[in-house]
Amino acid sequence: MRFVRQLEQEHLLIERVIAAVDTMAATRPQMPLSFVIAAVQFFQTFVDGYHERKEERGLFPLLRTRAEGDHAATLATLEANHVEGRERLHDLEAGLRDPIRECADRLLAYGGFLRSHLTRETEVLAPMVDALLRPADAARIARAIASVEAGALRPGGTSMTNLADALEFAARSPSSFGPPAGSRGLVARDVMRTRTGAVRPDASLQRAHEQMTALSVREVPVVEEGALVGIVSASDLDPHRGRLEWVPVRTAMTADPVTVAPDTPVGEVARCLRDRGINGVPVVAGGAVVGMVSRHELLAAIGALP
Numbered sequence: 030m031r032f033v034r035q036l037e038q039e040h041l042l043i044e045r046v047i048a049a050v051d052t053m054a055a056t057r058p059q060m061p062l063s064f065v066i067a068a069v070q071f072f073q074t075f076v077d078g079y080h081e082r083k084e085e086r087g088l089f090p091l092l093r094t095r096a097e098g099d100h101a102a103t104l105a106t107l108e109a110n111h112v113e114g115r116e117r118l119h120d121l122e123a124g125l126r127d128p129i130r131e132c133a134d135r136l137l138a139y140g141g142f143l144r145s146h147l148t149r150e151t152e153v154l155a156p157m158v159d160a161l162l163r164p165a166d167a168a169r170i171a172r173a174i175a176s177v178e179a180g181a182l183r184p185g186g187t188s189m190t191n192l193a194d195a196l197e198f199a200a201r202s203p204s205s206f207g208p209p210a211g212s213r214g215l216v217a218r219d220v221m222r223t224r225t226g227a228v229r230p231d232a233s234l235q236r237a238h239e240q241m242t243a244l245s246v247r248e249v250p251v252v253e254e255g256a257l258v259g260i261v262s263a264s265d266l267d268p269h270r271g272r273l274e275w276v277p278v279r280t281a282m283t284a285d286p287v288t289v290a291p292d293t294p295v296g297e298v299a300r301c302l303r304d305r306g307i308n309g310v311p312v313v314a315g316g317a318v319v320g321m322v323s324r325h326e327l328l329a330a331i332g333a334l335p
Contacts, residue, residue: 032174039080060132090173117142227240
């Protein structure tokens with residue numbers, strides 16, 4: 030079936046990134062933090078949030094209804110691998126504030142685990158599909174996969190192929206994640222988004238949610254009389270689901286958030302996000318919010334490397 034060939038093509042893209050991580054570890058005394066963040070985000074977004082979700086929602090449920098004996102055992106192993114991989118990714122994300130060498134070691138270990146899983150999946154998935162599924166199943170699987178594809182990757186976001194290209198380029202070029210000789214390198218103003226979606230502290234959480242949805246972001250600054258007074262994130266909304274329209278932003282926001290200046294180097298912004306365990310940071314000049322930088326903006330900049 031066509032979707033099996035598509036999954037196998039996705040395996041090749043994933044294996045390119047695993048190889049880039051291996052190369053970076055072998056050729057650099059220390060992985061750059063921005064490279065580690067980009068690789069983790071690729072694995073979270075593409076492997077867990079896209080590739081494996083398609084298998085779990087489109088392919089595995091139907092196989093499970095037909096599989097017996099060895100086929101059932103093989104499928105159970107593949108599904109268990111997905112669970113373990115998700116746990117490893119969670120540990121990687123949670124550990125980004127640890128020393129960079131520990132982060133790099135966990136990233137390498139995850140890559141080795143994922144490569145082994147992909148090899149096994151390549152060996153068994155197509156034969157299992159041939160043995161258990163019928164041509165009439167294709168439409169059902171295609172609908173489930175299409176629903177994942179429609180919601181998994183952020184519209185207008187960095188192409189995962191471009192990000193894989195950038196990670197490969199970084200692994201081959203020792204200077205690619207640092208400023209070229211004689212240049213100032215990227216700073217916050219180069220990568221920030223200027224549409225911040227700012228809300229007032231007396232606005233409703235529903236308004237903050239609408240701004241996040243409209244901009245496809247996870248956090249918006251809270252501004253009063255032109256000054257930054259807080260930041261509210263998607264996770265801040267969770268305890269108030271079902272009554273967002275009745276709860277003011279000031280109830281859920283983080284007051285006096287960490288900020289960066291427009292000329293803060295991108296590497297320092299990445300360390301700020303890592304050390305503080307946050308997804309985004311306001312860019313402030315003269316007391317006013319002029320932009321926001323999140324991990325997405327950093328990845329977009331990385332994905333735009335030559």
